[in-house]
Amino acid sequence: MKTLRDEVRGAFDREQARLGDVSEARHRLVRSALANRDVPASRRLQWAAAIAAVLIAAIVIVTLALVRGVGHSQVIPAGTPPPEPSVSPTPLGNEISVADTTPLILYYDPASFNQIDGVTWNGTESGKLGLGGANGVVSNPAGTMYATVSDYRNRAGKVVAPLEPGAKYFQGTWADDELHYCQIVPFNLVGPDGAVATLQLNTPGGTARNVAGVGKVYKQAATYVAACSLQADRAVVIQLGGVSQYWVVELSSGRVLWTRNFGFNTSTRQYELAVASRDGKYIAEVHNSGTIEKPTFESTIYGFNGSVVGHVSGAIQAFSWDGSLAVVGAKEAQLSVVRWRDATVIWSAPQGVWYGGWARPEPGGSRVAVGAFNPANSVSASGPEPLDVYVLSADGAAPVVWSKTYPI
Amino acid sequence: MPVLGVLTYVAQALSVDSTGLDEATFEVLIGPLVEPGLRLAYSMLGNREDAEDATQEAVTRAWRRISQLKDRRHVRPWFLAVVANQCRNVRRTRWFRTLRVGELPRPAHPVDGVMERIDVERALARLPMADRQALFMRFYLDLTVEEVALAFGISPAAAKGRIYRACRRLRPDLLEEDL
Numbered sequence A: 001m002k003t004l005r006d007e008v009r010g011a012f013d014r015e016q017a018r019l020g021d022v023s024e025a026r027h028r029l030v031r032s033a034l035a036n037r038d039v040p041a042s043r044r045l046q047w048a049a050a051i052a053a054v055l056i057a058a059i060v061i062v063t064l065a066l067v068r069g070v071g072h073s074q075v076i077p078a079g080t081p082p083p084e085p086s087v088s089p090t091p092l093g094n095e096i097s098v099a100d101t102t103p104l105i106l107y108y109d110p111a112s113f114n115q116i117d118g119v120t121w122n123g124t125e126s127g128k129l130g131l132g133g134a135n136g137v138v139s140n141p142a143g144t145m146y147a148t149v150s151d152y153r154n155r156a157g158k159v160v161a162p163l164e165p166g167a168k169y170f171q172g173t174w175a176d177d178e179l180h181y182c183q184i185v186p187f188n189l190v191g192p193d194g195a196v197a198t199l200q201l202n203t204p205g206g207t208a209r210n211v212a213g214v215g216k217v218y219k220q221a222a223t224y225v226a227a228c229s230l231q232a233d234r235a236v237v238i239q240l241g242g243v244s245q246y247w248v249v250e251l252s253s254g255r256v257l258w259t260r261n262f263g264f265n266t267s268t269r270q271y272e273l274a275v276a277s278r279d280g281k282y283i284a285e286v287h288n289s290g291t292i293e294k295p296t297f298e299s300t301i302y303g304f305n306g307s308v309v310g311h312v313s314g315a316i317q318a319f320s321w322d323g324s325l326a327v328v329g330a331k332e333a334q335l336s337v338v339r340w341r342d343a344t345v346i347w348s349a350p351q352g353v354w355y356g357g358w359a360r361p362e363p364g365g366s367r368v369a370v371g372a373f374n375p376a377n378s379v380s381a382s383g384p385e386p387l388d389v390y391v392l393s394a395d396g397a398a399p400v401v402w403s404k405t406y407p408i
Numbered sequence B: 001m002p003v004l005g006v007l008t009y010v011a012q013a014l015s016v017d018s019t020g021l022d023e024a025t026f027e028v029l030i031g032p033l034v035e036p037g038l039r040l041a042y043s044m045l046g047n048r049e050d051a052e053d054a055t056q057e058a059v060t061r062a063w064r065r066i067s068q069l070k071d072r073r074h075v076r077p078w079f080l081a082v083v084a085n086q087c088r089n090v091r092r093t094r095w096f097r098t099l100r101v102g103e104l105p106r107p108a109h110p111v112d113g114v115m116e117r118i119d120v121e122r123a124l125a126r127l128p129m130a131d132r133q134a135l136f137m138r139f140y141l142d143l144t145v146e147e148v149a150l151a152f153g154i155s156p157a158a159a160k161g162r163i164y165r166a167c168r169r170l171r172p173d174l175l176e177e178d179l
Helices: A004-017 A025-035 A041-068 B002-015 B023-045 B048-068 B072-091 B094-099 B115-126 B129-140 B145-152 B156-170
Strands: A104-109 A112-120 A126-128 A145-147 A151-154 A159-162 A181-185 A195-202 A209-217 A222-229 A234-240 A245-250 A256-261 A273-276 A283-288 A297-302 A308-313 A316-319 A325-328 A336-339 A344-348 A354-361 A368-373 A386-392 A400-407
Touching (some): A004 B023, A004 B115, A004 B129, A004 B156, A104 A386, A104 A400, A181 A222, A209 A222, A222 A273, A234 A273, A273 A316, A283 A316, A308 A325, B023 B048, B023 B072, B023 B129, B072 B129, B072 B145, B115 B156, B129 B145, B145 B156
Antiparallel strands (some): A104 A112, A145 A151, A181 A195, A234 A245, A245 A256, A283 A297, A325 A336, A336 A344, A386 A400
């Protein structure tokens, strides 16, 4: 009799048959990976020269100070140290005890990925939420309402409403009023020619309202809502891939306020990116003028009516709630937070870490939370990758409110 | 003299990788695991191009993190954990969630009427990703329970429990001794 083990193996065999021949992959992938590894030798020499210069300068200064008998102590600005990892061997046991409307940052409990915890923006309160091991949780900006793969829940874990019929998972973007969300329908790819993408506004358990038809849902493109703002009465829909374009839409009327094509960089063979602030008042287009191996990112910021309002060196990944701060970073590039109007760098991450693909604006506030990928953090196959989370204020003198390493 | 000493020290420190591992040794260590890693990535992402990108990135990350590998005998579960983690990173990106989720491996069409086989494939496709990963490592890549445990960062008993529970989801009337 065939055992379940044989059947499972057979099923995986059939799945893997679709992968095709992989015999040449080993050498090619290792070579390509090592070509991109760590700091290249030439840069290493530059680093050596730079560090040596700094050390020589330090030695000269110390020597002069000693010789001249200068007794003043100098305050040397310290760089941001990496956060301490969360090393508790047991999951948080206490329920979070803050008002239901207090904004939280959510993370997976480091000791149990089946538990979702929350921490306040000032870092003083943390505790578990009533969401258990809910899969694929997408919370609203304040973390007061959650979409799972099957339903909407409140912070206590109580189911508020099921997902809409036809939705395999939550594909929307929560609005800044914490109650509504915007989404693009149809949810699934429709035939080879695709279908018109319709922007909808809805609430959990509510009836969707069609706002406007913008873009297309088809196989070569991802069409999604980048910003949904009841406060500013606008949404931003981005179509990435194929003909890349974005539309700024007035939610109340469905009118397209302005739109821009952005595109495909023929020299790097990469799509350019567009990032919107939560209210859709600012949109950053990110362009790579270098190569894939050595990218040089530049961001152009478009304002309320589509005119250029700023430029930032580097790739903008997110904005603060009011749009004044931008999180700038890319893989293996310096991660920083800048006040883009006057190009003031508010904060720079420690050397050797880079943007980890996660950033959140504080709802109604000026702080931003940024997740940094740190190669020193250990990994596990069963849970999300831990990121160094920094909560940063606009205060250039003391920008780091707190930092900790969390699986996000 | 101190300046010269500092210069020499800096130059030496930066010319050697912090792990002391050269490329050839790294390739000997990781090379044989690239194919299993690619297969795991394909099982999680359902698309060859994405699977190759994820595996290549995992190799790069393995190079940077090789100092975390305390015991080289455990390199297989360790590297597969790096691959799985990279795949999870890919799956959480907006692009992937929007475009690719609909293309994840689907059960084959019923070609020869073997309903039992189809049921297993459908049930496999519906399993939570971590359970599916555990079955793939145990039954397809033939990792031992201890190696699955190392990859997941859990105890062997917990790994065995996870595999058993995943199998029960495929076939609720399964007895543990049937595995």
